[in-house]
Amino acid sequence: MREKRPVIALDLPSKKDMELFLSHFPKEESLYLKVGMEIFYQEGPSIVTWLIDNGHDVFLDLKLHDIPNTVYSAMKGIAKLGVALTNVHAAGGKEMMEAAYRGLKEGTPTGQPVPKLIAVTQLTSTSDEQVKEEQLISVGLNDSVRHYATLTQEAGLDGVVCSAHEARDIKEHTSEDFVCLTPGIRLASNDVGDQKRVMTPSKARENGSTYIVVGRPITQAENPYAAYVEIKNEWNGEND
Ligand code: C5P
Numbered sequence: 001m002r003e004k005r006p007v008i009a010l011d012l013p014s015k016k017d018m019e020l021f022l023s024h025f026p027k028e029e030s031l032y033l034k035v036g037m038e039i040f041y042q043e044g045p046s047i048v049t050w051l052i053d054n055g056h057d058v059f060l061d062l063k064l065h066d067i068p069n070t071v072y073s074a075m076k077g078i079a080k081l082g083v084a085l086t087n088v089h090a091a092g093g094k095e096m097m098e099a100a101y102r103g104l105k106e107g108t109p110t111g112q113p114v115p116k117l118i119a120v121t122q123l124t125s126t127s128d129e130q131v132k133e134e135q136l137i138s139v140g141l142n143d144s145v146r147h148y149a150t151l152t153q154e155a156g157l158d159g160v161v162c163s164a165h166e167a168r169d170i171k172e173h174t175s176e177d178f179v180c181l182t183p184g185i186r187l188a189s190n191d192v193g194d195q196k197r198v199m200t201p202s203k204a205r206e207n208g209s210t211y212i213v214v215g216r217p218i219t220q221a222e223n224p225y226a227a228y229v230e231i232k233n234e235w236n237g238e239n240d
Contacts, residue, residue, distance in 0.1 A: 006201065006231050007059055009034045009183065009215030015043055015050070022054070024224040031228075032084070034059045034213055048081045057084040059181075059213075063120050065089035068099035075103030075117075083115050085181075085211075087161060090119035090148035097155035116158040118179055121148035124163060124196075142166075146173050153178060159210065164199040167208035183213040187231060190217045201235040 159179025221227035
């Protein structure tokens, strides 16, 4: 089986910073890179095609949330870029998620794989209190996350973004092959930064993560390639 690659969160402000970051890696190393809205709104879609043309896979993290028809059309355009993975907010509803998937399928050029589609359930910045008091969801955060995960599955999507702490529970309520993409990953030796609930790559694997997303432990490392290899090895169970 092919080695699993950690997804690197490219939270960098410009293409120039990306070039500098990527220069630390061997030229032939194909990376799985998360491109978020900060850089996308600065550089536009060309940043995505540039990364893909350089041999990388892209997770385009734009978290779409709008009426079904708009999301459908936007996803058609995203599919044309050739991304491997993208996402929506589950709060947009089942019909919106179905429309998103339809857009991806219809926008994918013939012969290319359809990008995987996952949903954000509740943002990790959202508290149980906010879920109850602002969203008026009286069951609270955990049940809301579970509910959105099953709704996502019913809409035919591939999975969700979640905390590695939630992955096992979500898989039990959906299916073992339901994608759980989990940020908030740190090596035991890393700084936790502003992440509140972190997990190591090996623990995340045991807990059911399908993909791990790692940003600063790699992007801010003195030697990003060495940090990447260390995290990749642990994620693949090579230190067990
Ligand atoms: O630098 P760090 O490893 O904390 O970066 C994690 C990445 O995952 C960031 O791009 C962050 O915005 C994103 N993310 C997160 N928690 C979520 C969803 C996304 O940390 N629940």
